Amino acid sequence: MKLKSKVALITGGGSGLGREIALAFAREGCAIGVNDIRPETAEAVAQEVRALGVDATALPCDVADSRAVMKMFAKHMGDLQALDVLVNNAGIAFVEEHVKRNIEAMIQEIMTAGRTTRSAEATKTMEDGHWRRTLAIHLDGTFYCTREALKIMEFNGWGAIINMASIAGLTGIAAAPDYSAAKAGIIGFTKSVAREVIGRGIRVNAIAPGYIDTPLLDPLPDLMKQMVVAQTPAGRLGTPAEVAATAVFLASDDSSYFVGQVLSPNGGICI
Ligand code: NAP
Numbered sequence: 001m002k003l004k005s006k007v008a009l010i011t012g013g014g015s016g017l018g019r020e021i022a023l024a025f026a027r028e029g030c031a032i033g034v035n036d037i038r039p040e041t042a043e044a045v046a047q048e049v050r051a052l053g054v055d056a057t058a059l060p061c062d063v064a065d066s067r068a069v070m071k072m073f074a075k076h077m078g079d080l081q082a083l084d085v086l087v088n089n090a091g092i093a094f095v096e097e098h099v100k101r102n103i104e105a106m107i108q109e110i111m112t113a114g115r116t117t118r119s120a121e122a123t124k125t126m127e128d129g130h131w132r133r134t135l136a137i138h139l140d141g142t143f144y145c146t147r148e149a150l151k152i153m154e155f156n157g158w159g160a161i162i163n164m165a166s167i168a169g170l171t172g173i174a175a176a177p178d179y180s181a182a183k184a185g186i187i188g189f190t191k192s193v194a195r196e197v198i199g200r201g202i203r204v205n206a207i208a209p210g211y212i213d214t215p216l217l218d219p220l221p222d223l224m225k226q227m228v229v230a231q232t233p234a235g236r237l238g239t240p241a242e243v244a245a246t247a248v249f250l251a252s253d254d255s256s257y258f259v260g261q262v263l264s265p266n267g268g269i270c271i
Contacts (some may be wrong), residue, residue: 160202
């Protein structure tokens, strides 16, 4: 077992990639603090983890709320008494209806004319609240959780922090300037903190997945999903298990010389 007797806290652990990472870590012997904004999903995954024979606690909280994050870490330490691995994974990808319609029209035009003169029109119509919420969950949440985790990990002299970025942060996605900015910010944050804390025995790395089959993609127009698959050399969406395997690698000593790196399981859509 690669994570035997370790303890992890995974944000957004109630669904998709976070849930799969929680179960993959548990199979490697790791106890899990399962955060999610919805208490019922955090508890459901905590129960799935316990069924695999390791300890788990549900840690419902909004990672965009710094006070709530501090309380969450206190509860995690009270319940599980240790923290070796933090996975900053919680996230949203909100696409407004008019942007979805624009994307569909663009794809239709590409399919009939081979090119498009249209635009997703996402940036000039985006409300402040939409922009701020995306940045708050992804970027602020990653910072708040990392800040708390470092206090514990520095004391122990060992730790692994894994930040969930995206290919959106590497290449940009035309219809998602907020999401792309947040994910690029997470990559910059990863590299900076990695340099800061490696001397204390803490490795910080990021995963930048391509398009993975989780509920996050549900709001995307079907045409866009078909287009994504067509543009992906592997010819399919990724599976949560393929990302979870990357997280197990980055959490374990197998990746002991990986510092500030961005690993991108993406089927070749971004090379
Ligand atoms: P998902 O299935 O929607 O899971 C995300 C989880 O995070 C959900 O349970 C969500 O709750 C929770 N969450 C949202 N806001 C939160 C908050 N403020 N505090 C705590 N939890 C919160 O999506 P996923 O695909 O697994 O995404 C996980 C991460 O991977 C995200 O950071 C995402 O940006 C990233 N990612 C995903 C893909 C992909 O193609 N799926 C690609 C690249 C990167 P609700 O369901 O209630 O919102």
